[in-house]
Amino acid sequence: MEFRESAEDAAFRAEVRGWLAANKPPPEPAEGPDKARYARDWQRRLWEGGWAGIAWPQEYGGRGLGVVQQLIFNEEYALARAPDILNLKVGLSLVGPTLIHCGEEWQRKRFLPKLLSGEEMWCQGFSEPNAGSDLASLRTRAELDGDELVVNGQKTWTSFARWADWCILVVRTSSEGPRHKGLTFLLLDMKSPGITIRPLVEMTGHAWFNEVFFDNVRVPLANVVGGIGNGWNVVVTTLGHERSGTTPYVRLAAEQRRLARLARRTLLNGAPAARDPLIRQKIAQHAIDVQTLKCTTYRNITALRRTGTPGPESSVLKLFWSELDQRLKETAIDILGARGLLRRDDPLAAEDGFWFHELLWSRAATIYAGTSEVQRNIVAQRVLGLPR
Numbered sequence: 001m002e003f004r005e006s007a008e009d010a011a012f013r014a015e016v017r018g019w020l021a022a023n024k025p026p027p028e029p030a031e032g033p034d035k036a037r038y039a040r041d042w043q044r045r046l047w048e049g050g051w052a053g054i055a056w057p058q059e060y061g062g063r064g065l066g067v068v069q070q071l072i073f074n075e076e077y078a079l080a081r082a083p084d085i086l087n088l089k090v091g092l093s094l095v096g097p098t099l100i101h102c103g104e105e106w107q108r109k110r111f112l113p114k115l116l117s118g119e120e121m122w123c124q125g126f127s128e129p130n131a132g133s134d135l136a137s138l139r140t141r142a143e144l145d146g147d148e149l150v151v152n153g154q155k156t157w158t159s160f161a162r163w164a165d166w167c168i169l170v171v172r173t174s175s176e177g178p179r180h181k182g183l184t185f186l187l188l189d190m191k192s193p194g195i196t197i198r199p200l201v202e203m204t205g206h207a208w209f210n211e212v213f214f215d216n217v218r219v220p221l222a223n224v225v226g227g228i229g230n231g232w233n234v235v236v237t238t239l240g241h242e243r244s245g246t247t248p249y250v251r252l253a254a255e256q257r258r259l260a261r262l263a264r265r266t267l268l269n270g271a272p273a274a275r276d277p278l279i280r281q282k283i284a285q286h287a288i289d290v291q292t293l294k295c296t297t298y299r300n301i302t303a304l305r306r307t308g309t310p311g312p313e314s315s316v317l318k319l320f321w322s323e324l325d326q327r328l329k330e331t332a333i334d335i336l337g338a339r340g341l342l343r344r345d346d347p348l349a350a351e352d353g354f355w356f357h358e359l360l361w362s363r364a365a366t367i368y369a370g371t372s373e374v375q376r377n378i379v380a381q382r383v384l385g386l387p388r
């Protein structure tokens with residue numbers, strides 16, 4: 001990894017910055033259908049501007065540049081405080097790379113451009129009530145019937161399911177042999193008959209995720225990715241991408257700067273919190289951790305450029321950023337004191353309840369995309385080669 005920016009990359013950075021300054025939309029609405037519409041419209045504008053799928057091949061609607069340009073875009077995006085991209089967490093980060101690596105040509109051509117333009121939103125149907133960390137124990141079944149698979153069972157924690165047009169779904173097609181050999185990876189139309197979706201409210205008060213029930217849902221065989229019984233290999237590719245990427249680093253770098261500004265303007269025991277020795281030490285440690293995260297992210301990008309897929313090392317990245325995320329939010333509450341623990345709708349809430357909401361949401365970071373314990377197991381066994 002070359003740390004100094006080339007002249008072309010600096011020009012690219014200036015182009016991104018200029019476009020975002022001219023095109024950033026007004027703040028997004030609160031939850032509800034308006035939020036989803038706003039998110040789709042914004043993604044469409046990004047795509048029309050050439051800013052969706054920067055590192056994806058041009059034949060699938062991408063821009064055909066590299067991961068370094070994607071990183072530059074992400075950095076500028078965070079600096080501009082542009083709105084969240086709703087299709088980012090599942091569609092752009094998971095489905096796109098999975099189809100590029102494991103999909104059939106018709107699947108790439110059919111799905112990727114509409115994913116980039118925001119025309120079609122995606123969700124991820126992996127976890128079940130008794131299959132999270134131990135995903136291979138999943139029990140949602142699919143039986144072959146002519147040229148279709150018929151799906152019955154239940155998924156849970158399915159983020160964005162209520163807004164999604166399509167789902168990457170992992171099902172059991174065989175109970176013979178090792179558990180992970182009997183899995184199949186499907187592209188499921190969320191408008192298919194037989195699907196019931198129930199929202200689940202999180203401790204933040206929002207309901208991003210859902211339970212999804214399948215009652216004789218028919219999926220064409222053509223929508224299988226990677227072949228019947230070969231779903232586990234596809235899942236591993238999806239999870240590798242879920243745990244890597246540059247988004248956490250740029251988000252946490254922006255939040256660390258915001259936290260330092262908060263410490264400068266908030267009074268603690270009659271003086272700015274930034275002068276308190278304990279708070280200073282924590283903020284300095286966060287700044288160091290953000291730099292560590294940056295270097296680890298760059299190492300991950302280097303591996304991705306060499307091999308095309310993120311290896312098990314992406315678990316190091318996921319483990320580190322998710323735990324740093326929580327430490328940052330805890331420091332914010334240390335700075336704000338008791339009023340920092342009031343919700344957004346409370347008139348006495350410090351900073352409009354922003355940091356309290358973030359503190360609650362950050363608890364999920366060490367669970368989704370694989371828990372910290374699971375990441376430690378992967379690092380021990382597959383990176384360090386320790387015995388099971």
Ligand SMILES: Cc1cc2nc3c(=O)[nH]c(=O)nc-3n(C[C@H](O)[C@H](O)[C@H](O)COP(=O)(O)OP(=O)(O)OC[C@H]3O[C@@H](n4cnc5c(N)ncnc54)[C@H](O)[C@@H]3O)c2cc1C
Binds near residue numbers: 157158364371372
């Ligand atoms: C905000 C959020 C969004 C999510 N979105 C989605 C989504 O869109 N789609 C989807 O499919 N899933 C989603 N998930 C689910 C997520 O992938 C699972 O919650 C996660 O994999 C953990 O599974 P589990 O909840 O069943 O916990 P369990 O696997 O039951 O784990 C319980 C505890 O046991 C520990 N544990 C389990 N196995 C081991 C082991 N072998 N060694 C050591 N400790 C172990 C875990 O670390 C954890 O502390 C989401 C979760 C959250 C919090």
